[in-house]
Amino acid sequence: MRRLLPFLLAGGLLVQGCAQPEGVAGESGDVRLLTAARIHTSDPSRPVAEAIAWDGEGRIVAVGSADDLRASWPQAEVLDLEGATVVPGLIDSHGHLMGLGFSLMSADLAGAASRDEVVERLQAYARDLPEGTWVLGRGWDQNLWPEREFPTAADLDGAFPDRPVWLARVDGHAGWANSEAMRRAAALDGARALDGDWQPEGSRIVREDDVATGVFVGGGARALIERAVPEQDDALREQALERALAAAVAVGLTGVHDMGVSRADLALFRRFADEGRLPLRVAAYAAGDGDAFADLCANGLYTHDGGRLWMHGIKMYADGALGSRGAALIEDYSDDPGNHGLLAQEPEAYADVVRRARECGVQVTTHAIGDRGNRSVLDAYAQVLGEEADSDHRWRIEHAQIVAVDDIPRFFGLDVIASMQPTHATSDMGWAGDRVGEERLAGAYAWRSMMDAGVRLALGSDFPVESADPRLGLYAAVTRQDADGQPPGGWLPGQRLTAAEALRGFTAGSAYAARSEGEIGRLAPGLRADFVVLAEDPLQVPAAALDELTVLSTWVDGEAVYLAD
Numbered sequence: 001m002r003r004l005l006p007f008l009l010a011g012g013l014l015v016q017g018c019a020q021p022e023g024v025a026g027e028s029g030d031v032r033l034l035t036a037a038r039i040h041t042s043d044p045s046r047p048v049a050e051a052i053a054w055d056g057e058g059r060i061v062a063v064g065s066a067d068d069l070r071a072s073w074p075q076a077e078v079l080d081l082e083g084a085t086v087v088p089g090l091i092d093s094h095g096h097l098m099g100l101g102f103s104l105m106s107a108d109l110a111g112a113a114s115r116d117e118v119v120e121r122l123q124a125y126a127r128d129l130p131e132g133t134w135v136l137g138r139g140w141d142q143n144l145w146p147e148r149e150f151p152t153a154a155d156l157d158g159a160f161p162d163r164p165v166w167l168a169r170v171d172g173h174a175g176w177a178n179s180e181a182m183r184r185a186a187a188l189d190g191a192r193a194l195d196g197d198w199q200p201e202g203s204r205i206v207r208e209d210d211v212a213t214g215v216f217v218g219g220g221a222r223a224l225i226e227r228a229v230p231e232q233d234d235a236l237r238e239q240a241l242e243r244a245l246a247a248a249v250a251v252g253l254t255g256v257h258d259m260g261v262s263r264a265d266l267a268l269f270r271r272f273a274d275e276g277r278l279p280l281r282v283a284a285y286a287a288g289d290g291d292a293f294a295d296l297c298a299n300g301l302y303t304h305d306g307g308r309l310w311m312h313g314i315k316m317y318a319d320g321a322l323g324s325r326g327a328a329l330i331e332d333y334s335d336d337p338g339n340h341g342l343l344a345q346e347p348e349a350y351a352d353v354v355r356r357a358r359e360c361g362v363q364v365t366t367h368a369i370g371d372r373g374n375r376s377v378l379d380a381y382a383q384v385l386g387e388e389a390d391s392d393h394r395w396r397i398e399h400a401q402i403v404a405v406d407d408i409p410r411f412f413g414l415d416v417i418a419s420m421q422p423t424h425a426t427s428d429m430g431w432a433g434d435r436v437g438e439e440r441l442a443g444a445y446a447w448r449s450m451m452d453a454g455v456r457l458a459l460g461s462d463f464p465v466e467s468a469d470p471r472l473g474l475y476a477a478v479t480r481q482d483a484d485g486q487p488p489g490g491w492l493p494g495q496r497l498t499a500a501e502a503l504r505g506f507t508a509g510s511a512y513a514a515r516s517e518g519e520i521g522r523l524a525p526g527l528r529a530d531f532v533v534l535a536e537d538p539l540q541v542p543a544a545a546l547d548e549l550t551v552l553s554t555w556v557d558g559e560a561v562y563l564a565d
């Protein structure tokens, strides 16, 4: 990167006053030119190139050989990236920016190997917090602990007898409270006792002899505790968004599909866009049947003038997650007879929201993890779309994790996009087989089967549930192995993708899934100059090295939004 830095410092990359030869596309005189060892375009008509040129608006005007482009713009100063490889900007088709920001600001419990380790990390984290504030954390996973059982409030009470503690499980679907947090929740006006034998709809308070033990599975149950957590103030929310955006561009992301955005979140994103503080593109999806969705139906789809923010869709939930056995299965869990998980709401009520979205022209996507969850979504989509399944609706299913093999062709038939997260497979592979048994693994994290059935794939991470780093996603998609290369040959190796297919999933596939393929996802004339400069070529390195690619710089609208030191 020696050459890049002086280039950028000399006038913010903008080469002034370079004369334009007559008859060349683009009227502005400030065309910029980049050459590299290889440019992978994700454009089938020219998959590999040596040079790109873009105009002052950040739109690509030409892709081709270095000689041709130099000849076309002889005055343009050239950014020569020598041995580097350029790929289209990576787009995470499923993430949560506010969640990422807050997780960067709360106790990180990911990978903790025991309850004791959780408590130790919390104690270290809480030392820097103001006295009496809630201790918030996320990322715990009982599947990593020797006993593999849900924890209890008592595990936290020794270290935190009178300070409230609330910890989100790694999947975000379950939460773990200490006794003080439960006391405060129970003391709220109108609160229902956490003990007893009732359950909130579609979710579960874990109890022993009718006494809540401290774990709350599903949104309805979690809300009972979360009502007691003080609201994050505006300054904190702004700080969270800033941290999330900085973290995202540093790993090569130029776009994110934010899955579950409220009216307040959108207002914050919009302010950042207005102030030029949005370094990447955000396709925001309204958080269920809430205020943001109501705005879309009342005022029409939202698009920010700057091209970096829009809300055209709604994201709903069909079920929970597999780790906490909240995903809805057709048959019982293999390791929990009698339990086949939960649908988030009655199929009729769900279909009603889908129908309203259709009427408002809003793109629909739904979280579905279990085979019953996925089937219920496909059923509702089929019912609402009726004869119009081929109407370019771009409806999607998020996760599509455990799908009945017979239902895979239905994705194709209904033209439903499978938005999948490769790192979920490699995080879950140690216990997913326990949950669903051998037979159901045939349709588990089955991105190759989806692709072979003609289904369009969009790839992402579900950050902060997983790391936002798309290199880990590319690696997991291609190897189906953990960071240590286990298991040899990969888990369910028939489902591996090639590196080119995985890269397409994180670029053109994601762009298509947000109906933005006319702007981003490939490097071709007319599209935005969003790209990532890597030290290595992801299509040449061994698969085992995909998680170690070096991100040298990240570019959006032809401007560097991240530069490695």
Ligand SMILES: [Zn+2]
Pocket: 094, 095, 096, 259, 462
């Ligand atoms: Zn998610």
